[in-house]
Amino acid sequence: MEPSDSDLxxxxxHEGVLIVRLLTKRLDASVAPRFKTAVxxxxxSGHQYLVLDLTAVDFMDSSxxxxxxxxxxxxxxxxxxxxxxxxxxxxxxxxLTRLDRVLNLHDTPEGAAQAIKPS
Amino acid sequence: MEPSDSDLxxxxxHEGVLIVRLLTKRLDASVAPRFKTAVxxxxxSGHQYLVLDLTAVDFMDSSxxxxxxxxxxxxxxxxxxxxxxxxxxxxxxxxLTRLDRVLNLHDTPEGAAQAIKPS
Amino acid sequence: MVRSITFTIDSHLANVAxxxxxxxxxxxxxxxxxxxxxxxxxxxxxxxxxxxxxxxDNTPGLPVTTAVTLExxxxxxxxxxxxxxxxxxxxxxxxxxxxxxxxxxxxxxxEGGMGLRLIISSANSLEYHVDDGINTLILEKIF
Amino acid sequence: MVRSITFTIDSHLANVAxxxxxxxxxxxxxxxxxxxxxxxxxxxxxxxxxxxxxxxDNTPGLPVTTAVTLExxxxxxxxxxxxxxxxxxxxxxxxxxxxxxxxxxxxxxxEGGMGLRLIISSANSLEYHVDDGINTLILEKIF
Ligand SMILES: Nc1ncnc2c1ncn2[C@@H]1O[C@H](COP(=O)(O)OP(=O)(O)O)[C@@H](O)[C@H]1O
Ligand SMILES: Nc1ncnc2c1ncn2[C@@H]1O[C@H](COP(=O)(O)OP(=O)(O)O)[C@@H](O)[C@H]1O
Numbered sequence: 001m002e003p004s005d006s007d008l009x010x011x012x013x014h015e016g017v018l019i020v021r022l023l024t025k026r027l028d029a030s031v032a033p034r035f036k037t038a039v040x041x042x043x044x045s046g047h048q049y050l051v052l053d054l055t056a057v058d059f060m061d062s063s064x065x066x067x068x069x070x071x072x073x074x075x076x077x078x079x080x081x082x083x084x085x086x087x088x089x090x091x092x093x094x095x096l097t098r099l100d101r102v103l104n105l106h107d108t109p110e111g112a113a114q115a116i117k118p119s
Numbered sequence: 120m121e122p123s124d125s126d127l128x129x130x131x132x133h134e135g136v137l138i139v140r141l142l143t144k145r146l147d148a149s150v151a152p153r154f155k156t157a158v159x160x161x162x163x164s165g166h167q168y169l170v171l172d173l174t175a176v177d178f179m180d181s182s183x184x185x186x187x188x189x190x191x192x193x194x195x196x197x198x199x200x201x202x203x204x205x206x207x208x209x210x211x212x213x214x215l216t217r218l219d220r221v222l223n224l225h226d227t228p229e230g231a232a233q234a235i236k237p238s
Numbered sequence: 239m240v241r242s243i244t245f246t247i248d249s250h251l252a253n254v255a256x257x258x259x260x261x262x263x264x265x266x267x268x269x270x271x272x273x274x275x276x277x278x279x280x281x282x283x284x285x286x287x288x289x290x291x292x293x294x295d296n297t298p299g300l301p302v303t304t305a306v307t308l309e310x311x312x313x314x315x316x317x318x319x320x321x322x323x324x325x326x327x328x329x330x331x332x333x334x335x336x337x338x339x340x341x342x343x344x345x346x347x348x349e350g351g352m353g354l355r356l357i358i359s360s361a362n363s364l365e366y367h368v369d370d371g372i373n374t375l376i377l378e379k380i381f
Numbered sequence: 382m383v384r385s386i387t388f389t390i391d392s393h394l395a396n397v398a399x400x401x402x403x404x405x406x407x408x409x410x411x412x413x414x415x416x417x418x419x420x421x422x423x424x425x426x427x428x429x430x431x432x433x434x435x436x437x438d439n440t441p442g443l444p445v446t447t448a449v450t451l452e453x454x455x456x457x458x459x460x461x462x463x464x465x466x467x468x469x470x471x472x473x474x475x476x477x478x479x480x481x482x483x484x485x486x487x488x489x490x491x492e493g494g495m496g497l498r499l500i501i502s503s504a505n506s507l508e509y510h511v512d513d514g515i516n517t518l519i520l521e522k523i524f
Binding site (some may be wrong): 149180181182184185186189191192195208211212216220221 | 481
């Protein structure tokens with residue numbers, strides 16, 4: 001991850017899972033490419049179990065939704081990606097597109113990590 | 120008071136004091152003349168002890184401040200006018216103009232009524 | 239009482255949030271539900287992003303205006319630009335296709351192409367016309 | 382990052398709240414304190430009210446624009462209109478007089494005439510110029 005992404009995401013480790021916490025209230029087209037690269041760089045460098053914590057995110061648009069889909073594809077079947085803290089327009093978008101059926105949604109990042117941690 | 124002011128103020132009586140509760144979040148130049156008339160009409164019709172309850176008001180400009188001054192003058196020395204619930208920009212404006220020194224400021228309308236009620 | 243305001247930004251994606259946040263705050267003056275406000279915000283943001291990304295090909299310094307009219311039971315948002323127009327066939331197709339993703343094969347999930355459908359589903363009615371090189375999209379939200 | 386937006390309203394006092402609310406919401410993107418934001422809101426509202434009441438003599442249908450630029454440590458608000466200008470001597474007098482009311486004699490408390498001084502005290506710097514019949518007031522808030 002570029003140091004310039006430190007305003008966008010913050011990462012921690014929890015039981016073998018990388019928790020990527022979004023720091024921005026608005027995850028929109030102006031930051032979606034940077035967000036996608038930040039996460040897929042982590043995946044490329046070997047992290048296969050990830051949680052995207054969207055607790056701080058009050059607004060998401062379709063560009064950011066596309067970036068989340070890219071992250072899911074980058075993890076593929078080798079690992080697992082879960083999402084925590086989706087609410088408001090974020091949840092609305094997941095439901096409108098019916099992505100909520102395939103996203104691994106949890107209330108807290110710890111709960112999400114627990115659900116997907118490698119055994 | 121005109122029926123058209125029912126969106127602007129609501130009045131109740133408390134121990135001989137008329138409590139005029141503002142219902143609008145923004146007390147600005149677009150409503151200041153109506154606000155002033157609504158209150159001075161009450162004064163003209165015999166109410167000499169009044170509380171202006173500004174609890175709901177988040178923003179006030181100098182036109183509304185002028186209207187409050189008009190109300191004070193209309194009451195004059197024959198009665199008493201107190202103010203309750205001033206906060207945020209309302210309090211800021213009272214302090215900037217040093218009107219806070221002469222306004223009878225209270226936290227609650229009941230407290231204000233208690234302080235000025237005719238003996 | 240009818241109140242109106244026009245927001246003008248330069249064609250830079252980072253400015254879209256300014257319109258969205260302003261729209262949200264003034265809509266508190268009318269009785270739009272939080273749910274309806276979320277929908278409208280999504281639609282307006284998608285429309286503005288599209289103007290900047292597709293209409294203006296990400297060229298900065300070009301004007302995008304958003305005129306908002308607040309009435310007791312309706313919010314009208316009119317977005318205008320001088321860029322390329324939304325192709326009529328894409329708009330028509332988006333009107334008749336639904337937003338559900340086919341989630342059977344995750345490797346085939348779409349990463350884009352949702353914007354027009356989100357714009358359409360955000361409002362009670364959508365009108366689009368081009369006059370003298372000015373494209374105008376009108377979204378009406380009734381509540 | 383520098384972000385900008387321009388708010389345009391018709392000269393009607395009820396529209397001033399739309400600019401004020403929009404300004405408040407976008408200022409949440411920068412580190413202005415709540416106190417500083419209150420000051421700026423008061424200054425901008427007084428300036429817009431004055432343009433409508435005095436500059437345009439309450440004639441509706443005339444444009445008032447408010448351009449806002451957000452930077453890391455500065456908010457700049459530029460208000461423009463085509464009405465009568467603020468008389469230079471009144472602006473000068475307001476710059477040097479203070480806002481304290483003389484509260485010794487309540488029957489003499491002023492009911493108006495506070496706007497210009499509130500505008501001046503709302504910002505770190507104020508500039509006013511008239512070009513080609515366009516009056517422009519620039520308020521800078523530094524934090
Ligand atoms: N404002 C516009 N001007 C020109 N073309 C547009 C505009 N909006 C959309 N389009 C075209 O329609 C396509 C579909 O748009 P959309 O559904 O928003 O998805 P996306 O933006 O992810 O491609 C775009 O790829 C573009 O070719
Ligand atoms: N934008 C303006 N255009 C023309 N005249 C103005 C303008 N702003 C202020 N003035 C003049 O300056 C005077 C003082 O303004 P102000 O301090 O705001 O108090 P008030 O608006 O209560 O009179 C006004 O009465 C008006 O004559």
